[in-house]
Amino acid sequence: MEIAVLFFLSSGLFLGWALGANDAANVFGTAVGTRMVKFGTAALICSIFVILGATISGAGAAHTLGKLGAVNALGGSFMAAFSAAAAVYAMTKVGIPVSTSQAIVGSIIGWNLYSENVTDTNALIKIVTTWFVCPVLAAVLGASLYKLTHVVLGFAKLHLLRLDAYTRVGLVLAGAFGSYSLGANNIANVMGVFVPSSPFTEFRFMDLVTLSSVQQLFLLGAIAIAVGVFTYSKRVMLTVGGGLMPLSAVGAWVVVVSHSIVLFLFASVGLESILASNGLPTIPLVPVSSSQAVIGAVIGIGLLKGGRGIRWKVLGGIFTGWMITPVISALICFVGLYFLQNVFDQKVYQSVSFEMSERVLERLGQEKIPRTHFVDLTGQRYENGRALMQAVGKQTSLSSKEESKVLDFAKVVPLTVSIDKIEHLDMEWFSGPQIQALKELSGRSYHHSWMLADALAKQSEAWKLKPKTTANKLYNKGVRQRLEGLYRKFKD
Amino acid sequence: MELPKMKGLFGRSRALEVEIDHFHDKLSQSAVIFKTALAAYLKAGATDSFIERQEHLNALETEGDKLRRSIETKLYAETLIPESRGDVLGLLEASDEVHGALQGALWGFAIELPDIPEEFREEFMELGDMAVMTVESLVLASRAFFRNIEAVLDHNHKVEFYETEADKISSKLKISIFRSDLDLARKLHLRTFVERIDEIADKAEDVADHLNIYAIKRSI
Structure with a gap:
């Protein structure tokens, strides 16, 4: 690995x-x-559980973040992560518990603005919605769990000392669960921007442990989190205790459990598959803020008790912090990218061009976006997503879903399937028929990523997406993830 | 995770629970002994039977002291119940004063040998009974603080009730003493004993007042 990559x-x-x-x-x-x-x-x-959570189940939430904006050059990833870290650090210094999720979303939007990429509105709405849902859910969970604990303890009539011992054990267990969920959910914030440009290759240790390139990236990030825990968190831990509202030890336990459940819900691929296989609606896998979850739970308990103990002024400050963080982070990122590119002469994004060729228009027609919308654009090429959207905007108005489809299909991604690269694929990830279909396409080149997907679907059922139902959601997601893996691999 | 350590945590808590139970046992036993000792004195003066009981109460008080110190040390050395240990400490020390009041009253009888006229003996006994009932209710309230926080208020209510009754009896008794034909020195001497017994109930009520606050704190 090069020194620059490490830097x-x-x-x-x-x-x-x-x-x-x-x-x-x-x-x-x-x-x-x-x-x-x-x-x-x-x-x-x-530390132990953050590392486990990040490495074992960190991938779920990382995907959504990747969709928001695929930061595609290492220099850009550097600045995105740096500006988020700077924003978080600054807010921590001021004493406001901020959210790394918001900071990183802010900086990705900053990168999108700088690189003239179009921010995926659907993904953004999905993420921002969870910022409201997450504290509310934590509040509801916190209040119900508090009530339940109260009733149970009323019946159990534990000795004060026994209760103390149980609470300690409970706090440690809940903390372990919380750390695992934190690692699983929030590692995407730390390392997600590096995923599209990950410098690692797959690593095997004596056939026992296999770490994919993403897992290695996440492991590294998790170790950094652990270092943060050991070197700097003590002070914050000691002040966070009674900041917003005085809590009893049992109350503290309820808060940690509610927080952990919320984070787990938004990161668990396992839960998603259980819900989907029973035909139930799934919870989006999004990196949510642990600060928001904790504060939501505390407020839930506070409101249950009539809201007297809550220090509303502190709460107001925290809310303001939540509003400002993404803005600050986006600003730092934008300015930083300018310097990185123009002063230090680093590549901060790879330009992606878009083409409205005859074939693209035909394909859009199949997706029920009539080509009559784009008559004047036929055969045009655009330097970036924003230029394409401006041109499209002059012709017609599209819904945000249609917009992202147009962007997807028009994006130029030159690909060549080579037998060489096929042999380097992770054979366990793909099924036999999938590999077979790939091999049959070897030697062929494609101009857009969807062309490869269509060609593969023609070759084998194993590459076809199933009809859009809740039960098929996971299957389709799996196929799409594998396709995305191929796009990265076969890129010219 | 550190299983032996966890087992140790539960083991230590269990041992301390037992010690706290014992502390309460000592106080409640002392109250009963006080009652029988007072009855013995009123019946026949400082007989062997009275002295034996008085010494028993002294021994109980010493054991209570030892337990209290041991509990306090463990609470702090092992950082148990960090939120409530200050309250527990206050509770134990105040309960110890009740214990001291029981002991002090009997010491007074043993040393000063007051001569209580026949006509006041029944009321002295009534006062003693009421003081003992206050202490017994307090012990129940204090035990409830550790096991069943909601019951604390019920028991405390009784403590307050008995204490008021004790006050009424003591005022009545003092009036009777000072309206009698005894000489002033004996009147003053008898009054001291009325006050010493009444003080037991007063101290118990002080503890109950603290307990009320501790219980409210715990239920938040």
Whole structure:
């Protein structure tokens, strides 16, 4: 690996460190603040479980972030992570519990603006919606769990000391679960922007452990989080305890559990498959903010008690912080990218061009977007997504879904399927018929990514998407993820 | 995860629970002993039977002291119940004062050998009974603080009730003493004993007042 690559990754590590310092406090802050769990114990458990969560189940939420904007040059990823980390660090210094999720979303939008990419409105809406849903869900969970705990404890009539011992064990277990969920959900914030430009290759250790390039990236990020936990989180943990509202140890336990459940819900691929296979609507896998979850849960409990204990002024400050963070982060990113490109002469994005060729228009027609919309654009080429959208905007108005389809199909992605590269694919990830279909296409070149997808679907059923139903959602997602893997691999 | 350590945590809590239970046992036993000792004194003065009971109460008080110190040390050394240990400490120390009041009253009888005229003996006994009932209710309230927080208020209510009754009896008794034909020195001497017994109920009520606050704090 080149030194330059390590240098670029360093900003991701900085962001990981900031996340560890800031968000670990959400998981163990109340436990350490109330002296129920020693800081050393908390830091150790937190580190281990963050690393496990990130490496084992971190991929789910990373995908949504990738959709928002695929930062496609290492220099750009560097600046995106750096500006998010700087925003988080600055807010932490001021004493506002901010969200790394918001910071990174802000900086991706900053990169999109700079590289004249079009921000995927659907993905953005999905993410922003969760920012509102997440604290509300945590509040509802927190209040119900608090009530339930109260009833159970009323029946159990535990001795004060026994309750204390159980609470300690409960805090440690909930903290471990919380750290796992934090790692699984938030690693996408730290390392997600590096996924499209990951410098790692697959790593096998004695046939026992296989780490994909993304998993290695996530492992590295998780270690950075652990370092953040050990070096900087103690202070934050001690102050987070009673900041918003005084809580009892049992209350602290309820908060940590609610927070962890919420984070887990938004990161669990396993839960998604259970829901989908039963025909139930799935929860979007989105990186949510652990700060928001914690604060939501605290407020839920506070409201249950009549809202007297809540310090509304502190809460107002926190809300303001949530509004400002993405804006600051986007600004730093935009300005930073300018310097990185023009002063340090680094490549911060790979330009992607768009073409409205005859074939693209025909394909859009199949997707029920009539070509009559784009008569004047036929055969035109555009330097970036925004230029295409402006041209389209002059002709017709499209819904945001249709817009992202036009962008997808018009995007020029030159691909060549080579037998050489097929042999380097992860054979366990693809099925036999899928590999077979690929081999039959070897030697062929494509101008757009959808062309390869269509050719593969023609070759084999194994590459076809099933009808759009909830039950088929996961199957289709799996096929799409494999296709995206191929686009990266076969790119010219 | 550190299983032996967790087992140790539960083991330590269990041991401390037992010690706290014992502390309460000592106080409630002392209250009962006080009652029988007072009855013995009123019946026949400082007989062997009275002295034996008085010494028993002294021993109980010493054991209670030891338990209290041990509990306090463990609570702090092992950082148990960090939120409530200040309250527990206050509770134990205040309960210890009740114990001291029981002991002090009996010491007074043993040393000063007051001569209580026949006509006041029944009321002295009534006052003693009421003071003991206050302490017994307090012990129940204090036990409830550890196991069943909602019951604390019920027991405390009784503590307050008995304490008021004790006050009424003590005022009545003092009026009777000072309206009697005894000389002033004996009147003053008898009053001291009325006050010493009444003080047991007063101290118990002080503890109950603290307990009320601790219970409210715990239920938040």
